[in-house]
Amino acid sequence: MTTKPTSASDVLVYVPNLIGYSRVILTLTSLILMICFPEKWIFATVLYVSSFVGDLFDGMAARKFDQCSTFGGLIDMVTDRCSTAGLLCALSKEYSESAGMVLLILFAVLCSLDYIQLFTMLIILDISSHWCQMYSTTSLKQHHKSAEGNKGRFFLVRWYYQSYPFFGYCCVGAEFTYVAIYLQSRANASGGYELVKTLCEYFLMLSVPACATKQVVNVSQLCSSCYAVAANDAALKNKE
Numbered sequence: 001m002t003t004k005p006t007s008a009s010d011v012l013v014y015v016p017n018l019i020g021y022s023r024v025i026l027t028l029t030s031l032i033l034m035i036c037f038p039e040k041w042i043f044a045t046v047l048y049v050s051s052f053v054g055d056l057f058d059g060m061a062a063r064k065f066d067q068c069s070t071f072g073g074l075i076d077m078v079t080d081r082c083s084t085a086g087l088l089c090a091l092s093k094e095y096s097e098s099a100g101m102v103l104l105i106l107f108a109v110l111c112s113l114d115y116i117q118l119f120t121m122l123i124i125l126d127i128s129s130h131w132c133q134m135y136s137t138t139s140l141k142q143h144h145k146s147a148e149g150n151k152g153r154f155f156l157v158r159w160y161y162q163s164y165p166f167f168g169y170c171c172v173g174a175e176f177t178y179v180a181i182y183l184q185s186r187a188n189a190s191g192g193y194e195l196v197k198t199l200c201e202y203f204l205m206l207s208v209p210a211c212a213t214k215q216v217v218n219v220s221q222l223c224s225s226c227y228a229v230a231a232n233d234a235a236l237k238n239k240e
Contacts, residue, residue: 011069016062019054020075026051027083034090034182041186045179051083052175073143077134081127087178088119094185125215129222133157136225140232152231154224160217170217173210180204 011017026047033044058076062068095115134144142149145161160167180200187193187200 011071014062014067014069014072015065016058016067016072017069017075019058019061020072020079023051023054023058023079023083024075026054027079027086031083031086031090034087035093038094038186038189041183041190045183048083048087049179051079055080070138077130077144081130084126084175084178085123087175087182088123091178091182091185092116092119094182122215125218125222129218129225132225132229133221136228136232139229153228154220156217156220157224160221169210170214173207174214177204177207177211180207 030044030047030051033040033047037044055076058072062072092115137144137146137149140149144150147158147162150158150161160170180203183196184200187196
């Protein structure tokens with residue numbers, strides 16, 4: 001029996017890609033609510049977390065239905081990076097100078113920065129490190145998370161992509177650190193919500209180390225991927 005060739009239209013409606021589109025809608029809606037309608041902070045948070053959780057299900061769907069695709073990986077990467085950047089932008093609008101001092105304690109390595117500079121640097125580091133990682137591996141026709149694609153990279157980068165518990169700890173911890181900081185700010189601004197504030201404080205004790213580790217991984221990933229691109233350039237030059 002002849003199998004129908006897969007078309008671009010087929011790829012666009014792969015199940016994991018449909019999940020990816022829903023994540024985009026959830027993220028955009030949550031960020032609009034956070035920035036333009038701050039009184040809807042609880043609903044905005046639910047939407048944002050739902051989008052984040054959707055990242056787990058699109059990967060599961062891709063493997064279950066054998067629908068892994070480069071396009072899906074692209075959507076996934078762009079959504080993740082834009083979601084984090086959007087939340088950090090919302091936090092830049094949300095926080096006062098006093099709140100910024102709390103963040104300076106959490107991120108002592110950036111202690112010379114005020115809160116807007118801190119969030120800006122986190123956005124730049126997140127996007128640049130992941131873009132360089134993606135480029136350095138796809139240029140070699142490898143997946144950015146694969147063992148082969150990360151062969152020869154800094155050990156922390158290899159560990160990050162090969163150890164799912166470590167990967168999950170860093171990603172979930174970093175993202176929910178930002179969510180908890182947002183919830184704290186909104187709870188303070190709204191008055192009351194003592195339970196929310198208390199839970200966020202305790203949660204941050206667990207998540208902040210993961211967030212800090214994620215930044216170290218990002219720096220390692222940025223340096224390692226740039227070196228890999230330069231090494232590939234050198235190899236191509238030596239073949240001439």
